[in-house]
Amino acid sequence: MEGARDRLLRAMRGEKADPLPVSCRFSVGFLLERARNLGIAGGPEVLHLSGVGYLLEVMDRLELDPVVLPHWWHGCTVFSCPDALLPWNPEATQRWRSSTLYEPDPNEPGRRVAVRTVTTPWGALTGKAVCQRGQRWPIEYMLKKEEDVEVLSLRPDPADLDLSRLIRLGQLVGDRGVVMFTYPGVIEEAMSLRGAEQFCIDLMERPAWVRKLLARLHEYSAAALTRLCSTGKLDVVIINNSSMSMISPDTYSRYGEEMDRDLIRVIKESGAVAVYHNCGRVMAYLDSIARIHPDVLEPLVPATASTWADADLAEVRRKLGEDVVLMGGFDPACLASGDAESIKVEARRCLAQGSIRGAKHIPFAGGTLFEAGDEQIRAFARAFR
Numbered sequence: 297m298e299g300a301r302d303r304l305l306r307a308m309r310g311e312k313a314d315p316l317p318v319s320c321r322f323s324v325g326f327l328l329e330r331a332r333n334l335g336i337a338g339g340p341e342v343l344h345l346s347g348v349g350y351l352l353e354v355m356d357r358l359e360l361d362p363v364v365l366p367h368w369w370h371g372c373t374v375f376s377c378p379d380a381l382l383p384w385n386p387e388a389t390q391r392w393r394s395s396t397l398y399e400p401d402p403n404e405p406g407r408r409v410a411v412r413t414v415t416t417p418w419g420a421l422t423g424k425a426v427c428q429r430g431q432r433w434p435i436e437y438m439l440k441k442e443e444d445v446e447v448l449s450l451r452p453d454p455a456d457l458d459l460s461r462l463i464r465l466g467q468l469v470g471d472r473g474v475v476m477f478t479y480p481g482v483i484e485e486a487m488s489l490r491g492a493e494q495f496c497i498d499l500m501e502r503p504a505w506v507r508k509l510l511a512r513l514h515e516y517s518a519a520a521l522t523r524l525c526s527t528g529k530l531d532v533v534i535i536n537n538s539s540m541s542m543i544s545p546d547t548y549s550r551y552g553e554e555m556d557r558d559l560i561r562v563i564k565e566s567g568a569v570a571v572y573h574n575c576g577r578v579m580a581y582l583d584s585i586a587r588i589h590p591d592v593l594e595p596l597v598p599a600t601a602s603t604w605a606d607a608d609l610a611e612v613r614r615k616l617g618e619d620v621v622l623m624g625g626f627d628p629a630c631l632a633s634g635d636a637e638s639i640k641v642e643a644r645r646c647l648a649q650g651s652i653r654g655a656k657h658i659p660f661a662g663g664t665l666f667e668a669g670d671e672q673i674r675a676f677a678r679a680f681r
């Protein structure tokens with residue numbers, strides 16, 4: 297029988313896998329909670345390579361095919377993982393020094409605010425994010441002035457990344473699962489640095505400046521992805537566009553589509569599986585996604601789960617045909633509140649609407665899933681097998 301890694305990769309490439317791989321998107325905070333529930337020994341070292349086996353054991357015990365989801369830096373919200381996993385050669389950060397402090401949240405006792413600062417010869421960039429259960433939510437963005445875009449040219453050269461820890465991560469996961477590296481799309485990164493509301497104002501008031509910002513982000517991202525993929529050890533890379541539904545489909549097609557298509561090209565040419573992530577409203581953007589042509593689209597959260605989602609799995613399959621593997625479509629609200637029988641019913645719907653001749657669809661539940669119980673997660677895995 298194939299291991300979890302081979303099954304997941306086979307399915308992501310559109311081939312039939314037996315048994316069908318089943319997985320979920322978990323934050324480290326969620327896995328820590330589950331580990332305590334399951335009596336698995338471990339601790340805060342999970343952000344480092346010594347804790348990888350600990351995370352894999354949690355997913356094994358939940359009867360899932362493990363996926364490990366390291367991230368690239370993402371504004372002032374995602375930095376703990378890349379800081380630990382992707383060190384720079386010392387000389388590379390002479391003009392770009394980042395640091396993080398934590399301060400009490402004045403609006404809620406017991407809660408912390410992460411203050412992320414980048415110090416450069418041209419001034420400092422600072423962003424703040426509220427630390428909540430397994431997540432950080434930005435409250436202050438790093439690019440506050442138009443001229444701040446020039447500071448981005450001081451970022452370290454991706455050629456100076458030390459990839460030894462990332463390579464070691466893949467070795468430690470081995471055949472037990474898949475490392476799915478997440479990198480922000482150009483619109484997503486722009487919003488993470490500028491703020492979604494301000495970015496939308498920028499589109500109306502200073503479109504030439506927006507194009508300058510996006511071009512700079514794209515150039516750097518293409519170089520960084522080329523460097524990351526150069527090891528040949530990255531099996532799967534996700535381009536994250538969680539915030540794309542904050543702008544219209546026409547605006548995305550004019551400003552972001554071509555650049556994201558190029559990032560997907562870089563990933564594919566390295567031999568890795570290229571995944572496109574949009575956890576919001578996806579239906580109006582399917583024409584762009586079809587032209588970008590990722591290998592996989594996820595997580596396809598249905599409208600029944602939330603007002604911010606709208607995926608109709610059957611219609612997505614009709615629009616994209618057989619060219620794209622659909623990963624997801626399962627209602628996370630059902631996973632959080634349903635019993636085994638209702639989970640089976642939802643599983644049958646996903647298979648009927650998403651798969652083609654037993655392939656081209658991977659069961660996957662998106663969202664943070666904090667409310668789902670251990671037995672509900674196991675029922676989800678068993679329903680597809």
